[in-house]
Amino acid sequence: MQKETNNWFASWFDTPYYHILYKDRDYDEAQLFMDNLTSYLNLPDNAKILDLACGKGRHSVYLNQLGYDVTGADLSQHSIDEAKKFSNDTLHFEVHDMREPFDQKYDAIFNLFTSFGYFENEGDNIKTLKAICESLGEYGFGVIDFMNVKKVIENLVPKEVKTVEGIEFHIKRYLIDDYIYKEIDFEDKGENYHFVEKVKALTLQDFEAMMEEAGIYLLDTFGDYKLRKFFKNESERLIMIFK
Template sequence: MTVISMVQNMVSDWKAYSPVGTEQEVRFICDVLNLKPNSQILDLYCGYGRHAIELAKCGYQVTGLDVNKDFLDIAKQKAIEAGVDVDFRQSDMRDMQYNQRFDAIINMFVAFGYFSDIENSEVIKKIAQALKIGGCFLIDLLNRDWMIRNNLNRYWRHPSGEYVLAYKIELQQGIAIMRRELLNQITGTKTRAEFVLRAYSLTEMNNILEENGFSIVHSYGGFDGCEYTKDTPRMIILAKKTQTC
């Protein structure tokens, strides 16, 4: 299949990276977290800061962590333009060393499952360590059960260009093999990459979260607040840290 036909057949996910999509996501984040002004939020894998900056505008103290310097440079520039102060940090999240610092941690746009099962659990452990008791963790994933039944291509716009993403699910290991193509509109060049993402079911996420002292408060199927079902493309989990492990 060519990229053009992939785009024509796409499930358009363009809203996800557009200001409209981000606005809806931030409204949802604020509603479900229901934090006091000045609460400390960590945007884990903040990318170019689209949520971190909007949350700072809402009056929260925001830290944004990402490994990618180029994204962080865009984020810092956008924060200056928006007139907000966000503590952007460049780090591999596996090196994160926060201890009971945050009231909430968000992990947006399918930024989990990059490593082995053991390392992915370690990531959740680090998140638990970084949260205060009673703090909330909001994680936005693709719904594995939906992905299996809807092997559709996705497409979105991004400051680096236009992404086209195709995937197939390998059932035994529960991994999604993702093929990503970035079209740079200015230079016309295409960059291709293939990567593997562990696609967790809600049951598996529940187990990992419970092992690390979390209880799931709610699972949503979209940023309009709808319930998670097998038919919702997203699986957005709100969990509370109820104990230290």
């Protein structure tokens, strides 16, 4: 039996296999990024931060440890259920669609680790940007941490096999119609699984055009988690600060 779905981000992110495949993400690097980012933004003590598309909440938990009042939001019920194990008086998690604004206002909204550009309808990307801005306080900042598309495409590994927790993940990557695809096939407990990740290959110029349409002011760009200058041919990331 082969399991797959058209609404890939709602299904793949909601499986335990997603978290198995990506279990080795660098937590030290994530914490360094949060240290550098909160320092750069000079957020007030007890600032309210929204971690948008928070997954299982690794960034949210650390931000809360730094003293911030944090809300983690994600479309995946499974991820939020896992994240809620860390909840406390100043750390909350909820299921939420990033295209919809929040009722309360935040001092900062972080959208991290390429958690943007998933939608079939490109208008939903602009809708997401507008929702972020509507959810920011008067002096709040939005942050999007995206891949540097040019470098990713130039270094795309077409095929790869990765074994994690005894599961052999067969991964294919390719570019079609300005979308970067990752096909993931594996077998577990006698069942075959097939999932596809699909992310719009958005450049800085694409973001600038969308932000202009959404009435957003881009303040600064960085190229890595140490907040060094962005170079389109060299940088690992595209990190944008806006309001």
